[in-house]
Amino acid sequence: MTKARILVLISGGGSNLQTLIDASRQPDCAYEIVHVISNRPEAYGLSRAEQAHIPARCLDHKAFKDRSSFDAALAQMIDEVRPDLIVYAGFMRIMGADFVSRYEGRMINIHPSLLPNFPGLHTHARALEAGVTIHGCTVHWVTAGVDEGAIIGQAAVPILPGDTPDDLAARVLVQEHRLYPACVQAVASGRAKLVDCRTWLDGRPGGLALLG
Ligand code: GRF
Numbered sequence: 001m002t003k004a005r006i007l008v009l010i011s012g013g014g015s016n017l018q019t020l021i022d023a024s025r026q027p028d029c030a031y032e033i034v035h036v037i038s039n040r041p042e043a044y045g046l047s048r049a050e051q052a053h054i055p056a057r058c059l060d061h062k063a064f065k066d067r068s069s070f071d072a073a074l075a076q077m078i079d080e081v082r083p084d085l086i087v088y089a090g091f092m093r094i095m096g097a098d099f100v101s102r103y104e105g106r107m108i109n110i111h112p113s114l115l116p117n118f119p120g121l122h123t124h125a126r127a128l129e130a131g132v133t134i135h136g137c138t139v140h141w142v143t144a145g146v147d148e149g150a151i152i153g154q155a156a157v158p159i160l161p162g163d164t165p166d167d168l169a170a171r172v173l174v175q176e177h178r179l180y181p182a183c184v185q186a187v188a189s190g191r192a193k194l195v196d197c198r199t200w201l202d203g204r205p206g207g208l209a210l211l212g
Contacts, residue, residue: 004031004188007083009091010038014045015173016089016110016180021052023181031188035081037074039093061093071099078103085187088142089180097144105194107142108187110180112172114138114154119147124168133159135168137176139183139208141194150199152192153208155179179210 008017017036024033036049036056049056059077064070070093078086088109100107113123115138118130127135136156141149155175159168186192186201186208193200199207 001030003029004084005034005082006031006085006087006184006188007035007037007078007081008033008049008087008089009093010036010043010045010089011040011092012043012045012090014043014048014090016176017045018048019177019181020087020089020184021048021054023185029188030185030190031085034083037077039070039074039091045090067096068098071096075099075102085184086142087180087184094146095142100142100144104143105141108139108152108183109142109147109149110176110183111138111140111147112169112176114156115140115147115151122165124165124172127159127168128163128165135159135172137172137179139179141199150194150197151207152187152199153179153183153210155210175210179208182208182210 008020010017021033023029024031033054036045036054038046038058039061041058041060046056046058059074061070084106086103086107113127114136118126134156136154138154139152143149155178157171157175191202198205201207
């Protein structure tokens with residue numbers, strides 16, 4: 001089986017990258033991580049890639065005069081690698097419309113909330129503030145809008161009395177590490193596709209739900 005070539009974009013610790021690396025070691029895994037790019041030189045995820053013998057580079061966004069020149073340089077770096085799928089894993093840059101449209105349909109992200117609730121930042125504090133009792137994470141296709149792309153999969157967690165944002169972040173992160181490998185495998189294997197701005201799974205509209 002030819003494995004899908006995956007390029008992972010990171011900005012920080014790379015715990016999601018690590019789970020994708022670990023899952024890629026399974027014999028039935030439908031993907032291989034061929035490259036990692038960070039926009040931050042200090043990202044520990046770069047060390048994780050190095051330890052896994054995966055080529056990794058930093059493209060420091062601070063070295064560019066504006067967003068569009070960073071986006072163009074990143075697109076050039078990506079195109080040299082020829083990935084089948086681009087995976088945001090804690091990648092904290094908002095990319096411009098030209099960049100996103102170049103890769104739309106083969107670029108995905110994981111967000112720490114049950115979208116469409118709580119797009120953007122500080123999701124755990126906002127969930128607590130809103131008084132919701134169920135929270136979680138979402139894997140979705142990347143589109144020009146922030147955290148608006150069609151949903152590929154979700155995993156839910158309870159919010160418990162007395163939870164702090166850190167308690168919630170830790171509980172959600174455990175589910176992210178289950179959800180992301182499952183969703184990347186579904187996309188890489190062709191089970192999950194983007195069809196007319198909707199996710200189709202196994203030939204029908206729908207996505208992955210990880211419960212419990
Ligand atoms: C994760 O909570 C992810 O949902 C968000 O960034 C956080 C850190 O991810 N996008 P990682 O540990 O760097 O993978």
